[in-house]
Amino acid sequence: MRIDRTALADLATGAAFLGSGGGGDPYYSQLLGEAELARVDSFEVVPLDSLADDALVVPCGWIGAPTVSVEKLPSGREALAGLRRLEQEIGRPIDAVLPIEIGGGNGLAPLVSAARLGVPVVDADGMGRAFPESQMAIFNIHGLSACPSVLTAACGSLNVIETDDNLTHERVARGLSVALGGIAHMVEYPLSGRQAKDHAIGGSVSAAIAAGAAIRLARASGDDPFEALYAALRASGLYPFAGEIFDGKIVDLERETRGGFSVGRVVIESFGGGDRMDLEFQNENLIARRNGEVVAMVPDLITVMDRETADSITTERLKYGQRVKIVGAAAPAMLREAQALKFVGPAAFGFGDAYRPIEELNGWTQA
Amino acid sequence: MRIDRTALADLATGAAFLGSGGGGDPYYSQLLGEAELARVDSFEVVPLDSLADDALVVPCGWIGAPTVSVEKLPSGREALAGLRRLEQEIGRPIDAVLPIEIGGGNGLAPLVSAARLGVPVVDADGMGRAFPESQMAIFNIHGLSACPSVLTAACGSLNVIETDDNLTHERVARGLSVALGGIAHMVEYPLSGRQAKDHAIGGSVSAAIAAGAAIRLARASGDDPFEALYAALRASGLYPFAGEIFDGKIVDLERETRGGFSVGRVVIESFGGGDRMDLEFQNENLIARRNGEVVAMVPDLITVMDRETADSITTERLKYGQRVKIVGAAAPAMLREAQALKFVGPAAFGFGDAYRPIEELNGWTQA
Structure with a gap:
């Protein structure tokens, strides 16, 4: 599959939705992608099953607070420097790159990195959406190591990280991202082609493009762009349920940049004024309560969208007074397994509620 | 020169004084050194001028808040893992190790690291005392790069750092040390033998041993152990002036662990009650004021010592009610040059006062 300017824009639209409020605003990644398309004709995306078992396949993306990413520009050299250094660490060239998370800007950023390196992007990712922490990747859930990883920053800093466990790796990388100004590029979880095929969430890049194209x-x-989105998500096979969980106006918003994350809560009131929705987020939207009752929770997707344009609004772009629809979607099946819920379920984010699937909470049945 | 158990204890005593309150309490390093002496017969220390020009010589030590180091024990594998990794980075074996700073525990710690690696320690260091930040090393002052450096922590985390400049390197290393629990081991400023001979502060290990032996x-x-100390410091050639700048009791103390440092101030009152001394510290004692007048300032040494035992008291060991003498000493000449004062003079620590030598402030004349 080749990604041209239109497909790039569709990917930005789709990834913004799949980001569940996080992953960074795709707009900058889209602009950088468009600039790169002036140099290369199109970006190459290959299916997971085309990878040789012994290929070296490398997930990558940006780590940090999205609130910082909208103000602090990259130098443009971070990703390539990190990928080249990982090749040096492992002692062989990288064969393909994939997004560590399909959500937000991180769903697009690897296209440019891969083009610079002269390799394709794999139609797969490590989260099936966006999550705030590195150990929430499916590769950690399935017991693979994040290391060696390479973290690079705009100032030219390059850091090779090796840790015994992936939780320490996240803590180290997070500390570094804060020390380096709040945002950095990370190449992590280097995989063999076999491992990528066994563990990555396949088809997520094309699912994002299809969702964007539908809108x-x-x-x-x-x-109706919302109905088109729901249909495209269901058709992808990755997100079998999708639908509106609220419609209203943002009436309250608390947000701060803390510990390298954008953390807060937002309240949306229905236009009649009778109902309210409370969303809590840590980079990504984590839990949605309608009149106090949970109606969606991680790892299921929760995205705030402009109710007129169907543009997804990332958590750092939320503003008082925005008129929005809150859209939910079922997470890919791999993220709902018991082992996965330990890392990406409500308890992993400090919520007391046990995980319940969004379709059950909302009484949705397969269309 | 071979370091046996007695010389190790003398080095601990001398390094504690040269730490100017920082560098970490030497007691733990001394215990670790004694344990290592059960395995090796003695530690080997070689003079700077014995190094081949093309030797690989590596400064190392601990980075972090001394307040943390007294509570959080090392795993014991940090230093060797870091040194081995640096060898891998540079692609050749290390020929000798030196303390990044002679002050505090960092003056002793490299003895064990070197013995494990099977190489000698050089009779030299990078600070001639202890300083809180990496870019305060003479190697940075003289324009050498801290990178590649390797930072390792008790949890097993290993980080190779490459930055364009040494100030960013300090920021990254500090952020990492905080993320990894407040204390970590760092191998930095890898030097050729030629560079070590041209830039390191030679003779500081033997000066520390001589100071400790004198006490x-x-x-x-x-x-009188104080008079013996002053004489030994002057005789070393590195610290040409030394003497008491105050005698009294600690009556006030503020100390917090902030940004990876132990930061605060201490007030000492004379026994008659008529005079007071104010000391400000960031890991190390930075400036001493007697009745409001500056009487000693960085890079000159300021150490709080028990007035009965002449034990040096590091800043994390200061307590209300301690009866102390405040001892000052002239810094090695290399630290007093104009280029050095930019990095280790009062202005580098945010003080408005211009640097004035301790002998001038106290009217000391050469003994």
Whole structure:
């Protein structure tokens, strides 16, 4: 599959939704992608099953607070420097790159990195959405090591990290991202082709493109972009349920940048004023309560979207007064397994509620 | 020169004084050194001028808040793991190790690291005392790069750091030390033998041993250990002036662990109650004011010592009510050059006062 300017824009739209509020605003990644498309004709995306078992396949993306990423520009050399250094660490060239998370800007950023390195991007990612912490990747859930990883920053700093466990790795990388100004590029969880095929969440790049295209085409033809999005998500096979969980206006917002994250809560009131939704987020939206009752929780997707344009609004872009729809979607099946819920379920974020699937909480049945 | 158990104890005593309150309490390093002496017969220390020009010579030591180091024990594998990794980075074996700073525990710690690696320690260091930040090393002052450096922590984390400049390197290493629990081992400023000979502060290990021996012998013979210390410092050639700048009791103490440092101030009152001394510290004692007038300032040495035993008291060991003498000493000449004062003079620590030598402030003339 080749990604041209239109597909890039669709990927940005789709990744913004799949980010569940996080992963960084895709707009900058899209601009950087467009600039790169002036140099290369298109970006190459290959299916997971095309990888040789002994290939070296490397997830990458940005780590840090999205609130910082909208103000502090990258130097443009971070990703390539990190990938080259990982090749040096492992002693062989990288064969393909994949997004560590499909959500937000991180769903697009590897396209440019891969083009610079001269390798394709794999149609897969490590989270099936966006999550705030590195150990929430499916590769950690399945017991693979994040190391050696390479963290690079705009100031030219390059750090090779080796830790015994992935939780320490996250703590080290987070500390570094804070020390280096709040945002850094990370190459982590180096995989063999076999490991990528066994563990990555396949098809997520094309699912994001399809979701974005559905919104674009519905807008052009005057159809409802939300319904088009839900249909595209369900059709992808990765996100079998999707739908609106609230409609209203943002009436309260608390947000701070703390410990390298953008953390807070937002309250949305229905237009009649009778109902309210409370969302809590740590980079990503984590839990949604309607009139005090939980209606969606991690790892299921919760995205705030502009109710007129169907643009996804990342947590750092939330503003008082925005008129929004809150859209939920079922997480990919791999993220709902018991082992996965330990790392990406409500308890992993400090919530007392046991995980319940979004379709059950909302009484959705397969369309 | 071979370091046996007695010389190790003398080095601990001398390094504690040269630490100017910082560098970490030498007691733990001494215990670790004694344990190592059960395995090796003695530690080998070689003079700077014995190094081949093309030797690989590596400064190392601990980075972090001394307040943490007294509570959190090392795993014991940090230093060797870091040195081995640096060899791998540079692609050749290390020929000798030196203390990044002679002050405090860091003056002793490299003895054990070197013995494990099977190489000698050089009779030299990078600070001629202890300083709180990595870019305060003479190697940075003289324009050498701290990188590649390797930072290792008790949890098993290993980090190779490469930065364009040494100030960013300090920021990254500090952020890492905080993320890894407040204390970590660092191998930095890898040098050729030629560079070590041109830039290191030679003779500081033997000066520390001589200072410690002087105190030990004076105690044994009933002489004044303070006068013995001053004489030994002057005789070393590195610290040409030394003497008492205050005598009294600690009546006030503020200390907090902030940004990876132990930061605070201490007030000492004379026994008659008529005079007071104010000391400010960031790991190390930085400036001493007697009745409001500056009487000693960085890079000159300021150490709080027990007035009965002549034990040096590091800043994390200061307590209300301690009866102390405040002892000052002239810094090695290399630290007083204009280029050095930019990095280790009062302005580098945020003080408005211009640097004035301790002998001038106190009207000391050469003995």
